[in-house]
Amino acid sequence: MQILTQPLNELLQQVATRTDKQANKPEVESTVAAIIDNVRQNGDAALRDYSQQFDKVALTDFQIPQAAIEMAYENADQELIDALNLAKRNIISYHKKEIQNGFVDAEQPGVVRGEKIMPLAAVGLYVPGGTAAYPSSILMNVIPAKLAGVNKIVMVTPPQADGVAQSVLVAAKIAGIDEVYQVGGAQAIAALAYGTQTIPRVDKITGPGNIFVAVAKKQVFGQVDIDMIAGPSEIGVIADEGATAAQVAADLLSQAEHDKLARPMLVTPSLTFAKQVSAEIDEQLVTLPRRNIASASVENEGFIAVVDNIDDAFTLMNAISPEHLEVELADAMSYLNQIQNAGSVFLGYNASEPVGDYVAGPNHILPTGGTARFFSPLGVSDFVKRIQFVDYTRSALAKEVKAITTLARVEGLEGHARAVESRFSENGVSSK
Amino acid sequence: MQILTQPLNELLQQVATRTDKQANKPEVESTVAAIIDNVRQNGDAALRDYSQQFDKVALTDFQIPQAAIEMAYENADQELIDALNLAKRNIISYHKKEIQNGFVDAEQPGVVRGEKIMPLAAVGLYVPGGTAAYPSSILMNVIPAKLAGVNKIVMVTPPQADGVAQSVLVAAKIAGIDEVYQVGGAQAIAALAYGTQTIPRVDKITGPGNIFVAVAKKQVFGQVDIDMIAGPSEIGVIADEGATAAQVAADLLSQAEHDKLARPMLVTPSLTFAKQVSAEIDEQLVTLPRRNIASASVENEGFIAVVDNIDDAFTLMNAISPEHLEVELADAMSYLNQIQNAGSVFLGYNASEPVGDYVAGPNHILPTGGTARFFSPLGVSDFVKRIQFVDYTRSALAKEVKAITTLARVEGLEGHARAVESRFSENGVSSK
Numbered sequence A, B: 001m002q003i004l005t006q007p008l009n010e011l012l013q014q015v016a017t018r019t020d021k022q023a024n025k026p027e028v029e030s031t032v033a034a035i036i037d038n039v040r041q042n043g044d045a046a047l048r049d050y051s052q053q054f055d056k057v058a059l060t061d062f063q064i065p066q067a068a069i070e071m072a073y074e075n076a077d078q079e080l081i082d083a084l085n086l087a088k089r090n091i092i093s094y095h096k097k098e099i100q101n102g103f104v105d106a107e108q109p110g111v112v113r114g115e116k117i118m119p120l121a122a123v124g125l126y127v128p129g130g131t132a133a134y135p136s137s138i139l140m141n142v143i144p145a146k147l148a149g150v151n152k153i154v155m156v157t158p159p160q161a162d163g164v165a166q167s168v169l170v171a172a173k174i175a176g177i178d179e180v181y182q183v184g185g186a187q188a189i190a191a192l193a194y195g196t197q198t199i200p201r202v203d204k205i206t207g208p209g210n211i212f213v214a215v216a217k218k219q220v221f222g223q224v225d226i227d228m229i230a231g232p233s234e235i236g237v238i239a240d241e242g243a244t245a246a247q248v249a250a251d252l253l254s255q256a257e258h259d260k261l262a263r264p265m266l267v268t269p270s271l272t273f274a275k276q277v278s279a280e281i282d283e284q285l286v287t288l289p290r291r292n293i294a295s296a297s298v299e300n301e302g303f304i305a306v307v308d309n310i311d312d313a314f315t316l317m318n319a320i321s322p323e324h325l326e327v328e329l330a331d332a333m334s335y336l337n338q339i340q341n342a343g344s345v346f347l348g349y350n351a352s353e354p355v356g357d358y359v360a361g362p363n364h365i366l367p368t369g370g371t372a373r374f375f376s377p378l379g380v381s382d383f384v385k386r387i388q389f390v391d392y393t394r395s396a397l398a399k400e401v402k403a404i405t406t407l408a409r410v411e412g413l414e415g416h417a418r419a420v421e422s423r424f425s426e427n428g429v430s431s432k
Helices: A008-015 A026-055 A066-075 A078-098 A135-148 A166-175 A185-194 A211-220 A245-256 A271-285 A291-300 A310-320 A332-338 A353-358 A394-398 A401-410 A414-424 B008-015 B026-055 B066-075 B078-098 B135-148 B166-175 B185-194 B211-220 B245-256 B271-287 B291-300 B310-320 B332-338 B353-358 B394-398 B401-410 B414-424
Strands: A103-105 A111-119 A122-126 A152-157 A179-182 A204-206 A234-239 A263-268 A303-306 A324-328 A344-347 A384-392 B103-105 B111-119 B122-126 B152-157 B179-182 B204-206 B234-239 B263-268 B303-306 B324-328 B344-347 B384-392
Touching: A008 A303, A008 A310, A026 A185, A026 A211, A066 A166, A078 A135, A078 A166, A078 B103, A078 B111, A078 B401, A103 B078, A111 B078, A122 A135, A122 A185, A135 A152, A135 A166, A135 B401, A152 A166, A152 A185, A185 A204, A185 A211, A234 A245, A234 A310, A245 A263, A245 A271, A245 A291, A245 A324, A245 A353, A245 B414, A263 A271, A263 A291, A263 A310, A271 A291, A271 A303, A310 A332, A324 A332, A324 A353, A332 A344, A332 B384, A344 A353, A353 B384, A353 B401, A353 B414, A384 A394, A384 B332, A384 B353, A394 A414, A401 A414, A401 B078, A401 B135, A401 B353, A414 B245, A414 B353, B008 B303, B008 B310, B026 B185, B026 B211, B066 B166, B078 B135, B078 B166, B122 B135, B122 B185, B135 B152, B135 B166, B152 B166, B152 B185, B185 B204, B185 B211, B234 B245, B234 B310, B245 B263, B245 B271, B245 B291, B245 B324, B245 B353, B263 B271, B263 B291, B263 B310, B271 B291, B271 B303, B310 B332, B324 B332, B324 B353, B332 B344, B344 B353, B384 B394, B394 B414, B401 B414
Parallel strands: A122 A152, A122 A204, A152 A179, A234 A263, A234 A324, A263 A303, A324 A344, A344 B384, A384 B344, B122 B152, B122 B204, B152 B179, B234 B263, B234 B324, B263 B303, B324 B344
Antiparallel strands: A103 A111, A111 A384, B103 B111, B111 B384
């Protein structure tokens, strides 16, 4: 992995902003728009056509029967079930703390104000086919929605000639998904956004997918809510010589193996340590099954930056705003206040990033590409909406008429002023 | 206003989904994309060119000097200042209750998990020029951001030949905006998203604007966060004969006067009351200054639906998911649990909708077009991000290694398994 030793201000220029390698593709946009239109108009018939055309699977029924899900569960390795149940318990206990309550405020005489927090009525989860169908991600998407109180959670996943992966069905069962449909691509997103004869319309669509899925999610945004569009995985590690080079290298490779565009980053005040980690990466790559992917990521996207001190390391990492941030320093918790921008933080020598991918409990669906500056991990708040309310007595309203009508008239909205004044005129209409 | 008396299931078909009248305009998309590119590359010089071209104003300096803002404040009517200060107090006292705290969870031995809530570093507010520059909206955008802890709040507004409206500068001062720049349109959005020599890059852009502003916000989404794209205003009223027809009519008109596409809606179990309100609307329209706008809204977009009973009224309103919902019924608070979808609710005979536009305290930036199904009013949570963190002791990690490696290997991610195992092998590298 390349070692950068420039001064901090040059590093900030060079690595803090990453070039967007996933440019818009107008032909994808128009293909997706046509698919969405077709599904809106022709519903299930369009879904069947696309399954035949794109997935080479002839489907009569989209829904996977509950019996098939139960059978996958019965046949699953106990180790997998135990691991998913451990993950589920920890994800629940963490996300429970995110649950918000509404409030009622009656501090002012005659005025009741408040906020009611309501779960979304229905949510759809897209699960990709093939090797990217991660059981762990099903838990991460579904559990916060369940804790929010969402009543109906449906999953869509591309039909496969040899059936949907059993581990996906097991995770769907453990997560508590209500309905699973075999439909993928932009057509699945369209079905969830608008509903078809078979597939219910939902209020929010979450989950990753290929470029067609991502573009479709963008296009239906507004008709439904969506989660963020995830980019390639990132890991930033801040470490000094107190850390173990082999462990840091292994953590960097755990993200590099996701994607050729994944970005493993180490920032350290020690050139010696930088060289040790770089050598470890080379060595560990040799036996890594996904070494083709990981080495492309390491060579083309990754870097090790050597900085003057730990403060500079945090300055650089905050500018990068990584999806995952490991703080491999003694007394790691004491650096928490220096972290401005990151999706999920792993403190100390033991909190290896994959702990968070699977069992720690915090969500692993995280903002990428620098968007941790303003986006948050997926959580319970993504599956609720707030509804405001107010109630006034006539005398409480009377005290505010002057302010309301003044502002309404400054804004040229006479009708607004009259609406309030109508409460105080004899025939109910403003005389003014 | 047309009176509909069909059965509920037909009403649900007819009025619950509104046709989108603001279709995408490809030529606007490409114009906006070119403007954004130009601002990214040429910064202030591009802004100056566009000010000349679009606003017919030659600017050397974009920032409005603090002295000009102070002067606007000194010269303002005391009534306006009092009204804005009353609104500010109530908006603060309401939104304070929305402030969330992070958490630390140490329930499991050797594991610390938590969530840190951080304000966005900088936020930009777009304020339209002309008659749509509402001082009240400045308070509604800025106060939640301030309460969230946002450190830098900048405002942009189109340059005007006769200067920016004094009431806007007064509101900017009272809200506590840090910097005000005279730049408008898509170029202002580009400047906030990418920064120029003069205008700082922000993390989130809020505020309404014309079609160019709306499209620009969509295009920079991801580079920065944005608030929702607001559609035409909506008011739904549920009322029976206990309400006063003149007051209900005045409330409906208060939203109709915003926009020819605004949508005033009344649902009532009484045909008699429906007719009274319709007659009142006609009468009140005669003297309403903005009657041209309001009558177009009433005739083309509005309706009165007569339903069998109050339960049906709520069913219909929940399907519509209106931006504003008035419950003009006795014991209005008791219906709160029947409301599933609405932006802001006004309970009882006195809570006329404009109370919420100006002084009640809840936000007036609300989801429109049925999006209250899944979107929320603007609030403090829009100006923060969450950062997750975990810390493990070695022995706590040891208990979870089995689950982590099982899941990693099921997902084909050997590097993930090895990263965790590296904590337990002699040389720091997995032997497996």
